[in-house]
Amino acid sequence: MSQALPPPIWSHRTRATARAPVSEEAIVQAALDLLDDEGLDAITMRQVAERLGVSAPTVYWHVGNKDGLLDRLYDRLCSEVPQPSPGPWQDRLRFLANAIRSVFAAHRDAARIAVGRFPLGPNGLRATETALAALADAGLSDEDAAHAAYLFFGYVTSFSYQETISPAPALAGDRADALQRVGQYLSTLPSGDFPHVTRCAAPLSRPGLDRRFAFGLDRLIRGLST
Amino acid sequence: MSQALPPPIWSHRTRATARAPVSEEAIVQAALDLLDDEGLDAITMRQVAERLGVSAPTVYWHVGNKDGLLDRLYDRLCSEVPQPSPGPWQDRLRFLANAIRSVFAAHRDAARIAVGRFPLGPNGLRATETALAALADAGLSDEDAAHAAYLFFGYVTSFSYQETISPAPALAGDRADALQRVGQYLSTLPSGDFPHVTRCAAPLSRPGLDRRFAFGLDRLIRGLST
DNA sequence: ACCTGAACACCGTTCAAGT
DNA sequence: ACCTGAACACCGTTCAAGT
Numbered sequence: 001m002s003q004a005l006p007p008p009i010w011s012h013r014t015r016a017t018a019r020a021p022v023s024e025e026a027i028v029q030a031a032l033d034l035l036d037d038e039g040l041d042a043i044t045m046r047q048v049a050e051r052l053g054v055s056a057p058t059v060y061w062h063v064g065n066k067d068g069l070l071d072r073l074y075d076r077l078c079s080e081v082p083q084p085s086p087g088p089w090q091d092r093l094r095f096l097a098n099a100i101r102s103v104f105a106a107h108r109d110a111a112r113i114a115v116g117r118f119p120l121g122p123n124g125l126r127a128t129e130t131a132l133a134a135l136a137d138a139g140l141s142d143e144d145a146a147h148a149a150y151l152f153f154g155y156v157t158s159f160s161y162q163e164t165i166s167p168a169p170a171l172a173g174d175r176a177d178a179l180q181r182v183g184q185y186l187s188t189l190p191s192g193d194f195p196h197v198t199r200c201a202a203p204l205s206r207p208g209l210d211r212r213f214a215f216g217l218d219r220l221i222r223g224l225s226t
Numbered sequence: 227m228s229q230a231l232p233p234p235i236w237s238h239r240t241r242a243t244a245r246a247p248v249s250e251e252a253i254v255q256a257a258l259d260l261l262d263d264e265g266l267d268a269i270t271m272r273q274v275a276e277r278l279g280v281s282a283p284t285v286y287w288h289v290g291n292k293d294g295l296l297d298r299l300y301d302r303l304c305s306e307v308p309q310p311s312p313g314p315w316q317d318r319l320r321f322l323a324n325a326i327r328s329v330f331a332a333h334r335d336a337a338r339i340a341v342g343r344f345p346l347g348p349n350g351l352r353a354t355e356t357a358l359a360a361l362a363d364a365g366l367s368d369e370d371a372a373h374a375a376y377l378f379f380g381y382v383t384s385f386s387y388q389e390t391i392s393p394a395p396a397l398a399g400d401r402a403d404a405l406q407r408v409g410q411y412l413s414t415l416p417s418g419d420f421p422h423v424t425r426c427a428a429p430l431s432r433p434g435l436d437r438r439f440a441f442g443l444d445r446l447i448r449g450l451s452t
Numbered sequence: 453a454c455c456t457g458a459a460c461a462c463c464g465t466t467c468a469a470g471t
Numbered sequence: 472a473c474c475t476g477a478a479c480a481c482c483g484t485t486c487a488a489g490t
Binding site: 115116120125128129132133136142143144145146147148149150151154155157158159161162165182185186189193194195196197199200202203204206211212215216218219220221222223224 | 341351359362368369371373376377380381383384387388391411419421422423425426428430437438441444445448449
């Protein structure tokens, strides 16, 4: 069998042959690069196309529409979530939650893609299976395990989303500044009308979110224990 | 004091005097009408302006930008949330959760506005105060109550959001159809790789969400009990 | 103080047409 | 089967200018 020759030097399709052929995989990768470099808002059908040296309608041919692209990108992110090692179901659930949060944190505002989605793609299903297995070991029925899985992913996802955006969108400046101003605002509220808000002003506007994530996760796990 | 006369009949500013003067309140109301009539995607600075018979930059003058408009609209929605009557803290929390979910359900995909926001506006603070008061009565410290409040609002909000959108965006057809296809898909997965997913296929794709909401709420409250 | 016209720099999506 | 040019119908936002 003769070896494939490169296109002849007089080929006029220099640009077309220069780039790798477009594929669904390449498109998802380009979207992921865009996400990492500039954030979710930079993921545009046109920008993705440009990264691949291709026209926008080509992207539509491969992934249908923007939602289809984000579905695939979400599953791609799910592929980065590691599996927990064997152990008590509580530990496996905690590991999974922290792993998912870490993946989101590693990709800017990736969590926004996950909000309203459930991990049902090829890779997402692995995480779903892991969660359901842990919940079954917790003694939950199939029905309760399904409900609990939604509760679990909903918590991790919405928490991750919350921490990627500034706490009060209307306020300018960086996050720490904005948070401090929220705390200041809350503490100066009339304490007659809002006794608890004023007393909780500081903890409500605390910047460190690791403790808060662990708190919610612990209470969730406790609530799921029989 | 003489009574104010209407503009003379020869006034050439017929259109300008015909409409009520624009105000922040009127703008928020127009946005709410748009939300109820056509959904969140219809809330556009231009569309809001058109509803008021005004040009788009006028809206900017009053609310700053679109985020500022949505902040105000969110607080307007919070004003529709009723206060619970006195009773055990669990009941008050449950009442508040159901009330918030009902308000979102009454305004199409309003929950999407709430995702990533925390009720800190004049009206939202009433709900926050109610939640914090209940959580304090549960025996939580100020710090834990603050964390739990985020957990609580995050749950109600993200659940409400989830139920306003179709479960698998890529699938066509109405929700019941799409859900059934998801269930079908999950049940035909290789049961060797996904034993729990296949067994939970039916409950994972069950359409009624009231039971699921109650389940999560119960477990949350249980997890917060000392 | 409040409002407008016109513009800038984009979007998602479709569709006939090419190879 | 895969890709392009050109277009449609929009966006959020700004800014000089008006009253």
